[in-house]
């Protein structure tokens with residue numbers, strides 16, 4: 001069988017140290033002959049941050065995990081550069097870093113994520129900042145909040161965390177006996193959690209109804225003056241002592257690469273940057289509408305396969321139809337959501353109380369999830385189990401965290 005070893009020492013440069021970048025590294029190494037590739041990872045931060053559990057963490061679950069990139073790069077024999085991609089010389093095939101280094105590449109994968117500037121006049125939930133929203137629990141406990149609104153901003157690639165925060169807040173208020181807390185959720189989406197349009201979204205609507213959360217769809221929060229939220233269309237208002245929102249995402253603005261008006265790097269459905277040879281953009285950094293770790297990982301797997309095929313390896317083409325998988329923490333049993341995506345939109349979705357994929361990670365990534373599960377001390381499903389148990393039992397101390405079934409490489413129970 002043809003493999004990547006047939007090509008002379010191709011140098012793959014991966015810019016980024018998040019889900020998309022590391023899934024690309026793992027997927028390349030898993031390919032036939034992938035062991036012979038020279039791979040460099042350029043990232044300004046020394047950790048891969050696992051953000052999805054940051055919401056439950058604010059309600060007392062164990063701290064969300066970070067994984068040392070140097071250990072991951074060692075495990076997968078990649079050269080790590082603690083730097084940032086600033087510019088690409090597409091003619092010369094050279095990546096230029098923030099420190100002014102010139103790194104030649106045969107193939108460049110841009111997986112630099114999105115910048116997260118805060119919004120004014122509201123509390124922006126910043127998952128990477130452990131202090132973000134650390135006032136919420138104590139204020140709920142003291143009964144200092146009477147009306148709280150959760151707002152999905154006009155442009156966010158992944159709205160689920162705001163639903164989770166609203167549900168967890170309502171659940172915690174019930175536990176504390178704060179039964180008159182008014183919780184509202186404002187979103188420009190036409191239906192709740194529109195990425196799961198259909199059965200998934202209907203199940204989320206039902207959860208919000210059961211939790212007594214007032215839902216305002218097709219609504220943009222235009223202004224917040226500390227007591228009143230103004231919504232458009234229709235100049236409506238909503239009284240709120242506190243407003244919690246998500247960051248607006250902004251692309252990475254890499255000089256030399258084509259980008260949209262928000263600086264996201266243009267990429268086609270294969271991750272290829274149009275008009276630029278041997279450069280791919282994936283994950284939050286690219287122009288895909290939904291910005292989600294599981295999707296970023298599927299893009300990474302597809303790019304890895306494309307790189308291998310371009311070099312003549314006999315590798316099966318991964319499915320072009322991405323599957324969105326998510327776990328919504330509710331304060332009680334989590335809801336497992338799944339949707340098939342086409343043209344950036346959900347075409348079929350479902351919701352269940354059992355996790356239909358394995359390992360049961362919030363970021364469903366073919367290579368990264370089993371890798372983390374295999375190293376039980378790093379395993380997010382351990383943290384996930386603790387978080388689920390915490391949200392059920394309210395006391396992390398009583399949880400017996402079973403390590404996940406290490407090394408199982410299936411995300412395939414759901415097809």
Ligand SMILES: Cc1cc2nc3c(=O)[nH]c(=O)nc-3n(C[C@H](O)[C@H](O)[C@H](O)COP(=O)(O)OP(=O)(O)OC[C@H]3O[C@@H](n4cnc5c(N)ncnc54)[C@H](O)[C@@H]3O)c2cc1C
Nearest residue numbers: 016017018019020052084085112113127283284292293294
């Ligand atoms: C609160 C919250 C909850 C979430 N929950 C889920 C969930 O349940 N499931 C899910 O699948 N997704 C979830 N997501 C989304 C998920 O975290 C992102 O979609 C995912 O991390 C995107 O991966 P990425 O590699 O593209 O970007 P990131 O994970 O942001 O990684 C970007 C990397 O690039 C590095 N970088 C930045 N600039 C440069 C540069 N110029 N050069 C080189 N490197 C650079 C950064 O340091 C970082 O290492 C959640 C997000 C948030 C905020």
